[in-house]
Amino acid sequence: MNTFAFLRFDLMSWLPRKQTLLPLALIVVVGIALPVPGMAIVASAVVTSMMISAPFLADERGRLDTLYGVLPLSRRSIVVGRAIAILTYYLLASAIAVVTTWAVAIARGGTIPFEIAGISLAVGFAFIGLAMSLQLPVLFRIGYSRGRLIAYAPALVIAGVLWVNQTLGLIEFDGEFAAPLPLVVVAGFGIGALGFAVGAIIALRMYRTRELR
């Protein structure tokens, strides 16, 4: 029950802020401005990955780290509550992206590119999972001030993997997915869910022994 009390508290704390809501508008701009279908959905994942550190910034500005230490809450409730809060933000961002993609497709006299939308959502969620697994433990362990650069880690990891792949020629990609769509979607969501779980588990181990000031 306390996990949901914290989730509610957390969303009340950082979601209704300009700094949190304005990036959602960026998703709409990307969806309208870029003619490539699915870009709004990709943007929603990138925006969410950059916003994972936002609640930690709010914690430091508001001395909320100390508050969490004296509230009758387990550390687990805080970690799980925050992970769900970030997931909620991602769901909101991806909903905006899907609606934007749909609206732009209609306005341009086309149809919703379901295949691209499905793949984009799955890949986006996998990206968020990777971001969570990298950022959540660091931010819970050392806070925003010392850990904020970790926000760039997921993009750097992906760029690094692509560079290694290109350099060594491990996997050739000719613009077509060789795997069937359902497999790509399941794999994407599976990786994302795994990333969330791994991020939360490691973050809990890190946060449990953190001394709060």
Add this chain to the structure above:
Amino acid sequence: MTDYMARLDGLHIRRPSFDIADVSLTIPRGTVVGLVGPNGAGKTTVIRALLGLITPDAGVAEVIGLPAGTPAALARTGIVLDQPIVDPEWRVASLGRRIGPFYSDWDEGRFVELLSRFNVQRDRKVGDLSRGQGVKLTLAMALAQRPELLILDEPSSGLDPASRREISDVIREFMVDPGHATLFSTHITTDLDDLADDLVVMVGGRIAHQGALPDVRDEFAVARGSGTAPHGLIGAHTSGEQWSGLIRAADTAVFESDVVIDTASVDDIIIHLSAEHERSAA
């Protein structure tokens, strides 16, 4: 039900910037325990240990028979720090909605009543409150939780006498229930005069003295004189020809008649015990 509200037993906390050694204290139900000592004595660290914010290297920290820092222990502990630990952008009126759901006994009516009594305007942002109002807001939040144990960490530093009196009055009201207890850490030792039952003096990360407040006062006296300071003074201090130091009240007769013996205030006790600690550490 345990007869004590909180206890530390053989607490050791060693960090690069401080060292707490062998701290043992008990906060019995129905008592106000004053925690005093100079800056850096370890008072805040002891409080952090009681809240579970810091993990001891050795020893036991318990609140209401539960390990310190567990949700069940924290649910029954009200904490008042020297400033609010909520976002400065939040409105005072929103705090019940934000914090209240974490406490099964949260009393919104009591919260509003205390804000009104303290003249803290509910439509203001927390960051716009004066220091004194911020402390009062924190006290109102702590009491609205309906705690059994109240922990105050330097709440009265920088407050005017009227505000300090208001805080003392509220603590007295809280202590009407014999099942309650308060730990009051302060630099302003006069705040403890009519309030504290027990006194714990911390110096250099250790407990230098503890006991019932009247007993602690009776146990010591201040000796003052001029010329060569006699042996046996605790934390002897010299200024020109004048010297002063703490003595055991029982040793008063040992001193010559030209030595002035005064009653020791809590400040005198802290000052001279600190000086003695520094002398022995040098």
